[in-house]
Every structure is written in C-alpha cells, then in structure tokens.
C-alpha cells in the first residue's frame with residue numbers, strides 16, 4: 016500500500032468539531048473502509064484538542080513543583096534566577112519553568128520511543144513488505160491496536176498502515192518541542208496539558224513499535240504461557256564465546272540469532288543482553304539470556320565475560336566504549352543515533368571488519384547494516400574468545416584489600432552516590448580483610464559508577480563492591496517469563512467485570528527503569544505481595560527483570576510462582592519498554608470490549624471511563640529516564656495514577672490531590688446530571704513514596720475508584736487497611752473518607768472501622784455513576 | 798569536610814542557600830520564635846543510635862518539650878507508637894509538603910497555618926527536592942532541617958557533621974527547650 020495513501024481533512028469528517036479546523040492528515044489506511052465503527056469526536060488530536068480534559072484532571076490533581084535548580088539556563092539571556100516569585104528575562108515564572116522542564120523530558124521520551132518505533136518499522140517493512148499483516152494474538156486479539164484506534168481513529172491491518180500513525184506522532188512531538196522555546200507557552204497548566212499530550216502520543220508510538228515487532232518477528236503473541244528465559248549473571252556459560260547486546264532496538268540482535276540459527280551455532284555461542292534489547296531478544300529466542308537491568312552494565316562488562324558488545328539505542332552507558340576497551344572486547348555500534356565517534360564500516364566487507372577486530376586493530380566500529388551485524392558479531396566473538404580468556408577488570412580479594420588500604424575516608428564517594436551508600440564505612444573493614452560490608456552494598460548499588468571519578472585515591476569503588484560480591488553474582492541464576500505482548504480480548508472479557516465491580520482489587524503495573532533506592536528486590540517483593548493479594552500484576556522492561564531477581568522462602572521466583580495470565584494473582588510480563596502500550600491498552604480495552612464504549616477517536620470518554628472505573632495503578636519504582644516520564648504522562652492522561660520511588664521527586668513535580676478539600680472530589684452522576692461527592696479516589700495522579708512500605712499502602716489506596724461497588728470497595732479497603740496496619744501502624748487516618756455506605760466496610764474490620772467513623776462524624780454518601788464529563792450525563796451506553 | 802556544601806556534591810541549588818545552624822541555640826531560638834511550628838519525621842531517623850541514645854527518642858522529647866506537633870511519614874509511625882507517642886498526623890512527605898505550600902491550609906488541627914516546618918530523616922535527595930518546593934512555593938513557611946548533613950534548600954540547616962556532633966547538638970536543643 017502506498018505510504019501516501021489517502022489524505023483528508025478532519026473537519027470534513029466531522030465538521031461540527033471546531034478543534035480540528037485546518038488539521039490535515041494523511042491517514043494512508045485504505046483498510047479504513049472495513050471498519051464500520053463511526054468516527055468519534057477527536058481523531059488525531061492536536062495540542063489543544065483534549066485541553067479541557069487535561070485541565071479537568073489538573074484542577075483536581077494540582078502540580079506541586081520541586082525545582083531541581085533555582086536557575087534557568089536555556090537561552091543567552093540566562094542564567095536567570097527564578098527563586099520564589101522572580102521571573103526570568105523572558106518573563107517566565109518558576110512554576111512555568113518547572114512544567115516546561117517536565118515537557119522537555121516528556122518530549123525527549125516520546126521522541127525516543129517514536130524514533131525507535133520508526134527505525135524498527137522501516138526495518139521490518141524492508142524485510143517483510145508493507146502489506147505484511149499485523150498479527151498480535153491471532154483470533155484472541157481482535158482489537159489489535161487499542162491506543163492507535165482510540166487516539167487516531169484508524170484501524171491498522173498491515174505494517175504499512177502503521178506508517179501514517181507514526182507520521183502523526185512525529186508531527187505532534189515536533190510541535191510539542193516547539194512549545195518549549197523561549198517566549199512560547201507561559202502558563203504552567205498549559206505546559207502540563209502538553210505534557211499529557213506528549214505522553215498520549217508516546218503510547219501510540221510504543222504501541223506501533225511493539226505490534227510491528229510482535230507481528231513481524233514472531234514474538235509471543237499475547238501468550239500467557241510464553242517461554243521462560245534465564246535471568247542473571249550466574250546463568251552465562253563463560254566457557255563459550257559470549258555476545259552481549261545492550262539497548263532497546265532489537266534488529267541487530269535478531270540478526271545475531273538468525274546467523275547462529277542458519278549456521279547451527281545456537282548452542283555454541285552465548286547471546287546475553289542488558290536492558291530492553293535483552294527482553295526483546297528473549298522474545299525472539301528464549302535461548303538468549305537476560306543479564307539484568309541497566310544497572311548491570313558496568314558489573315557485567317567488568318567481569319570480562321562478554322567477548323563482543325553490540326549496542327543499539329537508549330539507556331546504553333555512553334562510556335561503554337572505554338569500558339569495553341578495558342577488557343579488550345570489541346564494540347559494534349549499530350544505530351545512527353549512537354555512533355560514539357566510531358568509524359563507519361557499514362560498507363566494508365565482513366571479512367575485513369572481522370579481521371580488524373580479532374587482530375585488535377580496531378576497538379570499535381559503526382555498522383549500520385543489520386544483515387551484516389549478526390555475522391560480524393558472532394565471528395568476532397568466536398575469533399577473539401580464545402585470546403581474550405575472559406579477562407576482566409574486577410579486583411581479586413587481595414587486590415580489594417590492597418586498594419582499600421589507600422582510602423583516606425574523605426567521604427567523597429559517598430557524597431557522589433545517588434543512594435548515599437555508606438561506602439567509606441564499608442571500605443574501612445575491607446582494608447583489614449573483612450569484605451562483608453562491601454558485599455552488603457552490592458544489592459543497593461545502582462551501578463552508576465559515580466563514586467569512582469569522585470575518589471581522589473583513584474580507587475575503583477564500584478569494582479570493589481562487585482568484586483566483594485563475587486560469590487553472590489555467580490549465584491544470580493533466576494528466570495523470567497518472556498514478554499507475552501498484548502492482553503487477549505477474552506482475558507479482558509473475563510476480568511472486565513470483576514475489575515470494574517472491584518472483586519479483583521486492581522491492576523498494578525511495575526514498569527520502568529532500575530534507579531531503585533534499595534535494589535531490585537523491593538520490586539520483586541511488591542509484585543509478589545500484590546499477586547498474593549489477588550491483584551492483577553503487570554511488569555515490563557527493567558522492572559520485569561527485577562521482579563524475577565529474587566527467590567521467596569520456597570526458592571521460587573515471581574514468574575515460577577504465579578501465572579502469566581491477565582487474571583487475579585497473575586504476574587504478566589508484557590515485554591520491553593515499548594510493550595507498556597499493552598498495559599494502557601488493556602485499560603482502554605476494558606472500556607471498549609467489556610463496557611462497549613465506542614473507541615474510535617473517542618479519547619475523552621474512554622479516559623473518563625478508565626479514570627472513574629478501572630482501578631489501575633502504574634508503579635515506576637526506579638524511574639530514571641525521560642522515556643519513563645513520557646510513559647507516566649500517557650497514563651496520567653488516561654487518569655491512571657503513577658507511583659514512583661523517592662528519586663522520582665527529581666522529575667520536578669508531583670500531581671497531588673487534596674483529600675481534605677471536599678469540593679475537589681465532585682463528579683457528575685450520569686444518571687441524574689447532579690454534581691455529587693465521589694470521594695478522594697484515586698487520591699493522586701503522580702506520587703513519590705519514601706519507602707517500599709509507603710508505596711504499597713498508597714498503591715492499594717490508589718486502586719479505589721468512585722464507581723466501585725460496595726463489594727469492590729470493601730475488598731480494596733480490606734487490602735488498604737491491612738497493608739497500613741502492617742507497614743505504617745494502626746488504622747489509616749482517612750478510612751472515613753473512603754467508606755461511602757455501611758456495606759463498603761470490610762466485614763472482618765467492622766467494629767474498629769465503625770468506631771473510627773463515629774469519631775469522624777461520618778455521613779453516608781450515595782455511590783454515583785461517575786463521570787467528569789457533563790456531556791456523558793444521560794448518554795451512558797453500558 | 799566543608800560545612801555548607803551539599804552533602805550530595807552535585808546538588809547545587811542556586812543563589813538562595815540555607816543559613817547554617819552553627820550552634821544549637823540558633824535552632825532553639827528559631828523554634829521558640831515560631832508561632833506554629835511543625836516537625837516532619839522521615840524513616841531515616843530509625844537507623845541512628847549514638848552512645849545508647851536512639852535519635853527517635855531525642856525527637857520525641859524535642860516534640861514534647863517544644864509542644865511541636867509531629868507528622869510522621871512512611872513506617873516511622875510504628876516506631877513512635879511503639880514508644881507510646883501518638884503523632885499528630887501520618888502523612889507521606891510529598892503530601893505534607895504540598896499542604897504547606899497552600900497558604901489557606903489551616904493545619905492538622907484546623908486552626909492556622911504553620912510558620913516553621915522542621916524536617917528530619919527523609920532520604921537526602923528527596924528532602925532536598927521537597928525543601929526546594931517549599932523554598933519556592935511556600936513563602937510563608939520557614940524550613941529547618943535537623944539532619945547531620947547540609948540541606949541547602951532549607952532556610953536553616955545543620956552543617957555536615959559527624960553523628961556524634963549531631964547527636965550532641967540535638968541533645969543541646971532539647972535541653973535548651975526545657976529551660
């Protein structure tokens with residue numbers, strides 16, 4: 016199908032929608048005709064189309080800004096001191112400046128996913144043709160692209176149909192980035208609305224990427240029983256030549272697997288990966304091994320095990336070339352977004368490149384031809400492994416002691432450490448031969464390496480920690496269920512009712528990066544706790560790996576213990592970062608498949624449904640990247656709350672509700688049109704928790720929705736109260752705000768809650784049929 | 798160690814930086830001068846014990862003597878309850894800070910706004926960002942930290958100090974308040 020396809024003006028389709036004046040979009044999708052659902056009000060929304068919805072949310076969840084710096088230095092007028100009520104030379108206020116920074120982050124994140132999506136799509140179209148049909152889950156997934164259908168109002172059927180969807184995303188991100196120019200937007204809430212827009216567009220971009228790769232590369236198709244893959248440093252057979260892939264865009268890695276398969280070498284070579292490329296290569300071949308999240312980059316490279324490193328894009332340490340050179344391992348860069356100053360060898364003969372690497376003549380090269388990458392990487396690994404002898408840079412015990420003796424206890428390493436780890440206090444005993452305290456730091460260390468350049472004594476602090484944990488790293492032998500992709504329509508039909516009615520207390524999605532305050536283990540523990548409590552738990556990306564990196568007292572990992580189905584008590588690994596789209600997609604599908612709300616170009620109504628009825632919460636416990644900011648923003652626009660760890664306050668703002676302000680929590684009762692109190696649920700839209708315990712209590716609270724039935728609310732309250740009693744102590748102070756009618760009270764907690772209600776002058780409140788959109792009154796369709 | 802450098806070397810805020818509490822009486826005077834102080838205690842204090850004194854006990858004494866309502870975050874509440882002290886409120890750190898930026902908020906007791914917020918025991922960078930939020934958006938609230946590290950975004954902060962020096966300062970503040 017032609018990329019140019021059909022061009023139309025949105026106003027011609029639905030001329031009474033004033034917002035779309037003058038928006039012209041080439042939709043390309045000839046398959047349009049086969050979709051008989053009428054077009055909703057907001058296909059291909061522009062920057063301002065959904066503004067009133069955003070402002071409705073932002074009125075309730077007001078930004079609380081946490082400036083990371085008093086200054087702005089974005090243009091040559093600056094630096095401008097924006098402290099307090101001061102304004103910059105362009106007139107901008109501190110709150111607008113902070114929201115602008117959030118928008119810049121969200122734009123970077125969205126641009127990164129969309130550009131990744133574009134590269135991936137171009138690659139699979141080159142390989143399989145643009146008419147290649149999308150297949151996300153055979154007949155079990157009919158709504159193949161819920162976000163694209165919702166946002167764009169198109170129903171893609173082939174790879175080629177996805178191209179105009181990306182055209183739209185690229186167009187929007189360009190406009191959003193323009194908003195951040197000096198002397199452009201000046202109001203913080205309008206910046207925030209655009210942050211939401213960036214997030215929504217980001218989710219479209221992610222969806223395109225994942226459905227393209229699932230369809231074309233034969234990844235598990237919405238399979239609750241997708242294969243298990245090995246996870247952890249200890250799973251690598253270091254006697255073999257080892258390839259390490261790092262990044263997010265999978266084609267270079269699939270080319271490696273293809274070469275190994277075609278040449279019968281799959282069992283001769285270890286293919287190992289870090290970050291989402293690892294997640295996706297394991298979806299391609301479950302023989303590939305996942306080492307761990309981003310924080311494992313330094314420790315794994317320094318172990319000396321990888322014989323060749325292939326990097327693509329995103330979250331690849333930018334000093335990988337130096338780290339690779341230190342262990343004499345060649346590096347192949349494969350993305351034009353990440354060239355690292357390397358010579359472009361794309362057009363050179365494979366034999367010449369391999370020879371140069373194996374002889375040590377070159378330390379790295381840029382190879383932009385995916386067909387070549389696989390062969391080069393494998394042959395280099397084979398050629399170099401016998402000579403390299405897995406030589407790493409991690410110090411032996413004796414060497415650690417020797418290095419520790421040089422420590423002056425100046426504290427600079429600790430003061431550079433994002434987790435404020437007591438490094439000097441652990442180095443002191445190491446000098447005397449006791450490596451225990453250093454080993455203890457290993458779990459909490461995010462592997463950033465910031466401690467090392469801080470040290471005036473040139474002590475390789477991170478290596479000392481990893482070296483001291485040598486035995487522990489060998490024992491990192493876990494497993495993970497490979498990313499299954501989408502949630503099946505049948506699963507949605509089964510759980511839609513129980514979720515909306517509250518028998519399943521909620522969907523909790525652990526997503527995002529690994530900048531954890533206390534290591535991976537907390538993510539695994541939280542996943543297991545919520546699965547045990549019969550929530551539906553979803554995982555993706557680095558968090559999905561962390562979820563598997565811990566064994567409970569029965570010796571089982573989360574993925575061995577719980578099913579991979581989207582059901583109460585399931586732990587569902589959807590896949591890599593871009594697979595996050597299946598989590599927001601599932602919430603959208605509950606509205607469309609279970610509740611039969613019209614989907615096509617109908618963003619507000621669906622978001623209103625999700626916000627008021629679907630008890631979903633995102634948890635990005637170690638959120639670090641700009642992509643994580645964009646992903647969170649996509650959840651916010653759907654009214655889905657996101658909880659982050661303490662480092663999350665560095666995103667510069669929270670979106671917090673005020674449970675104590677009754678006037679903030681009124682909703683329309685769709686049955687009567689009256690404005691009625693709906694209770695402070697969900698209380699927040701973006702919240703940073705101080706500890707895992709506080710997070711768990713908040714997660715349980717944030718699954719509540721004004722629509723909960725009494726049975727559902729009682730179930731959610733029971734979990735909230737129980738977690739609060741265990742981790743915070745006592746009955747939660749706000750129970751009276753969350754009980755609407757006596758039947759909401761969990762039976763086993765009746766007397767104590769009744770007593771609390773009495774003390775707080777509690778009055779019964781009717782349970783509304785909630786909506787924030789006046790136009791939904793009397794027009795309910797379910 | 799430089800007294801008024803951010804404990805985390807990279808966290809350089811800008812032109813407006815906290816004044817140092819070089820002597821305990823400065824803190825003491827600030828607390829006395831405040832009409833409506835509030836003490837926010839994070840989970841970090843649970844770790845500290847110096848010469849047999851748990852810092853949590855010291856803070857309870859401080860709250861009692863200074864008649865300062867205490868807001869506890871995270872799991873701190875459990876430890877207070879275990880000591881028979883019932884905090885004025887349990888609230889996550891971002892929630893109490895957010896309320897403090899609201900000049901119309903009448904406080905936990907519904908009576909009036911607070912003019913001094915004393916922080917202790919949040920994770921360093923989280924406390925840093927929260928204090929920044931208050932520095933810029935809560936002009937009516939002065940902030941003070943009682944941690945052993947310098948927090949540049951507060952109005953007043955202790956310098957970077959050893960646990961011993963810090964414990965001695967806290968003890969002195971408590972003792973002075975009892976006068």
Ligand code: SF4
Pocket residue numbers: 087088089090091092093094095102103104105106107197198
């Ligand atoms: S963008 Fe505005 S606030 Fe920033 S440096 Fe330029 S003039 Fe100053």
Ligand code: SF4
Pocket residue numbers: 428431432433434435436438459460461462463464465466467476477480
């Ligand atoms: S590498 Fe680990 S110990 Fe070093 S600064 Fe980073 S988190 Fe801290």
Ligand code: SF4
Pocket residue numbers: 421422423424425426427428429438439442469470471472473474476
């Ligand atoms: S920076 Fe170096 S010398 Fe200073 S405490 Fe850390 S390891 Fe020791």
